[in-house]
Amino acid sequence: MGRNLTTIGFDADDTLWQNEQFFRLTEQRFAALLADHAAPETISGHLLEVERRNLQFYGYGIKGFTLSMIETALTLTGGKVPTTAIAEILSAGRDMLTHPVETLPHVRDTLERLSGDYRLVLITKGDLFDQERKLAQSGLGDFFTAVEIVSEKSAATYTHIFHRHGDGAERAMMIGNSLKSDIVPAIAAGSWGVFIPHALTWALEHVEAPLSSPRFRELKDLSQLDALLMEIAQ
CATH class of the missing domain: 1.10.150.240 (Putative phosphatase; domain 2)
Incomplete structure (x- = not known):
C-alpha cells in the first residue's frame, strides 16, 4: 500500500x-x-x-x-x-x-484487485432503501470496508468520512462521475478527486472541472486507475 x-x-x-x-x-x-x-x-x-x-x-x-x-x-x-x-x-x-442493477465495465475486477491493498469506502447519496437494494443486488458489498449513504456530499462530508474510515482526507481518493458531488468537494477536503465521466449526467450535477488543482485527475474508465495509483504512490 x-x-x-x-x-x-x-x-x-x-x-x-x-x-x-x-x-x-x-x-x-x-x-x-x-x-x-x-x-x-x-x-x-x-x-x-x-x-x-x-x-x-x-x-x-x-x-x-x-x-x-x-x-x-x-x-x-x-x-x-x-x-x-x-x-x-x-x-x-x-x-x-425494482429495475435490475447493471454494473459498469471494469468495476468488479477493479474492486477485487484493490480491496486487498486499500480501504474501499462506498460513498453515495440518495434514498437509503434504494441504495441499499442496489448495493445488495450488485454483489459488490463485500469489497467495501464501509458504506456511507449521505444526504449531501460536501467537503465536510468527505473530511468526516475519510477521518472515520481512513487516515484523513489527505491520504484518500474519491472516484466518481459527478464533478459537483464527487470531485470538487473531495478536493476541497484535501483528497484526490478522480473524475470518470458517464455518457449521461443529471443537469443539476454539472459544474466546471477543477483543472488547476494538482489533485484532480480525469480517466476514461476504471481500467486506467492502476496506472494512476502507481503514479501517486511514487
Missing part, C-alpha cells in the same frame, strides 16, 4: 452501476403521458426546475423524482391531471425502484 494513499472512496450511481439512463427513459415516458399539454422540452425544463426546488424537501433519488413528476403534471394541466395519469407516474416510479 502506497504511503501517500490508503483509502479510496467510490461513488455508486453511474460510477459502479447504471442509474441516470433509467431516469431519462422514465422522463420520456412522462413526457409522452403529458404530450397533449406541452412539448417534451417544456415538460423536461419544468420538471428540472421542480426537482431543483424539491431537493431541500425530498433529497435525491427516485421517490423525490416521482413526487416532482406528479407536481409537474398538476402544474402543466392546471390541476386537472387525470387520476389514471397519476397512477401511471406512480407505476413508473415503482418500475425504477
Whole structure:
C-alpha cells in the first residue's frame, strides 16, 4: 500500500452501476403521458426546475423524482391531471425502484484487485432503501470496508468520512462521475478527486472541472486507475 494513499472512496450511481439512463427513459415516458399539454422540452425544463426546488424537501433519488413528476403534471394541466395519469407516474416510479442493477465495465475486477491493498469506502447519496437494494443486488458489498449513504456530499462530508474510515482526507481518493458531488468537494477536503465521466449526467450535477488543482485527475474508465495509483504512490 502506497504511503501517500490508503483509502479510496467510490461513488455508486453511474460510477459502479447504471442509474441516470433509467431516469431519462422514465422522463420520456412522462413526457409522452403529458404530450397533449406541452412539448417534451417544456415538460423536461419544468420538471428540472421542480426537482431543483424539491431537493431541500425530498433529497435525491427516485421517490423525490416521482413526487416532482406528479407536481409537474398538476402544474402543466392546471390541476386537472387525470387520476389514471397519476397512477401511471406512480407505476413508473415503482418500475425504477425494482429495475435490475447493471454494473459498469471494469468495476468488479477493479474492486477485487484493490480491496486487498486499500480501504474501499462506498460513498453515495440518495434514498437509503434504494441504495441499499442496489448495493445488495450488485454483489459488490463485500469489497467495501464501509458504506456511507449521505444526504449531501460536501467537503465536510468527505473530511468526516475519510477521518472515520481512513487516515484523513489527505491520504484518500474519491472516484466518481459527478464533478459537483464527487470531485470538487473531495478536493476541497484535501483528497484526490478522480473524475470518470458517464455518457449521461443529471443537469443539476454539472459544474466546471477543477483543472488547476494538482489533485484532480480525469480517466476514461476504471481500467486506467492502476496506472494512476502507481503514479501517486511514487
